[in-house]
Amino acid sequence: METSQHWRLRKQRYALVGEVCPHCESKIFPPRDICPDCGEDAREMYQFSGRGEVYSHTTVYQAPSGHAENVPYPVAIVRLEEGPLVTAQLTDVGDQPIEIGTPVEMVTRKLGADGERGMLVYGYKFRPALVER
Amino acid sequence: MAENKLLVPDREAGIIGYGAYIPRYRLPVKEVARVWADGKGGLPIHEKAVTGLDEDVITMSIEAARNALARSGIDPTEIGAVWVGSESHPYAVKPTSTVVAEAIGATPHVLAADWEFACKAGTEAIQASIGFVGSGMADYALAIGMDTAQGRPGDALEYTAGAGGAAFIIGPAKDAVCVFEGSYSYATDTPDFWRRANAIYPEHGERFTGEPAYFSHTQTAAESLLEALGATASDFRFAVFHQPNTKFPMRVAKSLGFGQDQIEAGLLVPEIGNTYAGSAMIGLTSILDIADPGDRILMVSYGSGAGSDAFSLRATEALPRRRGSAPATLIYVKRRTEIDYATYARLRGKLVLK
Numbered sequence: 001m002e003t004s005q006h007w008r009l010r011k012q013r014y015a016l017v018g019e020v021c022p023h024c025e026s027k028i029f030p031p032r033d034i035c036p037d038c039g040e041d042a043r044e045m046y047q048f049s050g051r052g053e054v055y056s057h058t059t060v061y062q063a064p065s066g067h068a069e070n071v072p073y074p075v076a077i078v079r080l081e082e083g084p085l086v087t088a089q090l091t092d093v094g095d096q097p098i099e100i101g102t103p104v105e106m107v108t109r110k111l112g113a114d115g116e117r118g119m120l121v122y123g124y125k126f127r128p129a130l131v132e133r
Numbered sequence: 134m135a136e137n138k139l140l141v142p143d144r145e146a147g148i149i150g151y152g153a154y155i156p157r158y159r160l161p162v163k164e165v166a167r168v169w170a171d172g173k174g175g176l177p178i179h180e181k182a183v184t185g186l187d188e189d190v191i192t193m194s195i196e197a198a199r200n201a202l203a204r205s206g207i208d209p210t211e212i213g214a215v216w217v218g219s220e221s222h223p224y225a226v227k228p229t230s231t232v233v234a235e236a237i238g239a240t241p242h243v244l245a246a247d248w249e250f251a252c253k254a255g256t257e258a259i260q261a262s263i264g265f266v267g268s269g270m271a272d273y274a275l276a277i278g279m280d281t282a283q284g285r286p287g288d289a290l291e292y293t294a295g296a297g298g299a300a301f302i303i304g305p306a307k308d309a310v311c312v313f314e315g316s317y318s319y320a321t322d323t324p325d326f327w328r329r330a331n332a333i334y335p336e337h338g339e340r341f342t343g344e345p346a347y348f349s350h351t352q353t354a355a356e357s358l359l360e361a362l363g364a365t366a367s368d369f370r371f372a373v374f375h376q377p378n379t380k381f382p383m384r385v386a387k388s389l390g391f392g393q394d395q396i397e398a399g400l401l402v403p404e405i406g407n408t409y410a411g412s413a414m415i416g417l418t419s420i421l422d423i424a425d426p427g428d429r430i431l432m433v434s435y436g437s438g439a440g441s442d443a444f445s446l447r448a449t450e451a452l453p454r455r456r457g458s459a460p461a462t463l464i465y466v467k468r469r470t471e472i473d474y475a476t477y478a479r480l481r482g483k484l485v486l487k
């Protein structure tokens with residue numbers, strides 16, 4: 001990915017910033033400026049809580065290029081408490097079992113680096129919730 | 134000789150919110166001894182915290198800052214400065230602080246910078262924050278001390294070099310969970326520990342690190358502050374010192390007249406290791422998790438090179454009701470996955486794939 005593209009995506013990627021629809025209150029992630037529920041304009045920024053639960057998960061053993069040093073790593077579809085589904089890596093799982101419905105929370109982590117000399121890329125992942133809720 | 138220079142701002146300042154972060158993985162240091170010393174020799178601590186593959190000073194600072202923000206109750210756009218002290222900033226050139234500021238929503242009307250002074254870079258940021266807030270230039274400043282400590286494999290430092298740290302939002306005393314009664318800084322040119330610009334691992338002056346370096350600076354800073362405040366060790370319920378190992382802070386505490394009951398709550402090094410710029414600061418978060426209104430707390434940092442910052446704090450009535458807004462430091466201490474030396478070598482990037 002180009003440096004400029006990383007830069008444009010930084011707000012949504014660092015902190016799970018999406019949009020809220022002013023017409024039907026739907027929370028939207030990733031931001032797309034049009035409400036997927038009612039089709040109206042939706043450009044108001046919305047800070048997601050970062051809390052959600054595992055909707056589906058798997059483990060990656062054959063990583064795409066640039067992620068070879070991380071295998072094996074878990075990936076999940078997470079249902080955010082505000083509604084949207086987000087695909088992301090799970091992290092800090094340790095020896096905790098991951099199941100459908102496991103409560104998770106967003107953390108900002110290193111997603112990778114553009115080689116030895118390129119920029120470091122940061123973004124959201126999810127981990128098992130630190131504190132029960 | 135100049136007078137004892139107690140640092141007190143025009144406008145009284147305090148800590149509005151505090152937050153800690155410790156990574157999940159733990160290397161029992163007997164593993165280091167197993168690999169490098171036939172399992173022989175004394176162990177300076179029990180185990181140390183190790184970062185995951187996707188963690189560094191930027192990601193750890195972001196989480197500690199989010200915890201501090203949650204406890205402060207302020208909007209991140211009210212923060213006037215984001216200052217991160219560390220000796221393991223991920224970039225040689227490009228600030229850690231801008232990424233942290235962006236991630237917590239403090240950009241763009243903000244002063245952001247990285248601080249450096251070995252293990253006291255974080256408390257320097259606190260001193261500057263007190264001045265920044267105390268002068269009225271800003272209402273809030275975020276000061277972070279965070280490190281993922283470096284150490285050459287097999288070196289004495291590898292037994293203690295941990296990872297973690299803390300973030301503090303400094304603001305006007307009226308909103309604070311604890312107020313600064315005064316602070317003091319002491320520095321000399323002392324070559325006890327250093328890392329040259331392009332070196333991966335630091336060097337240390339072997340036996341030189343104790344007496345003329347750590348002990349002389351922490352003790353002088355603490356004594357000068359106490360004298361200027363007209364206080365003694367018995368006036369404080371808690372004290373926390375920089376913790377390169379378990380022995381040093383215990384010894385300096387004893388010679389200043391502090392008992393084990395006063396330093397226990399802040400002494401995290403046996404379980405997480407030396408977190409360098411985060412060391413004294415994360416100890417303070419652990420104290421704030423249990424302190425009662427009116428309790429006085431002494432914090433003394435130490436940075437090689439060398440210098441010490443000493444702070445006297447007093448907890449306010451706001452502390453008990455705000456501490457529950459973020460995870461207690463002990464929750465991070467107890468969240469633990471034990472690893473062996475092979476996994477440690479992998480997590481620390483000591484295995485080269487290409």
Ligand SMILES: [Zn+2]
Nearest residue numbers: 021024035038
């Ligand atoms: Zn809508």
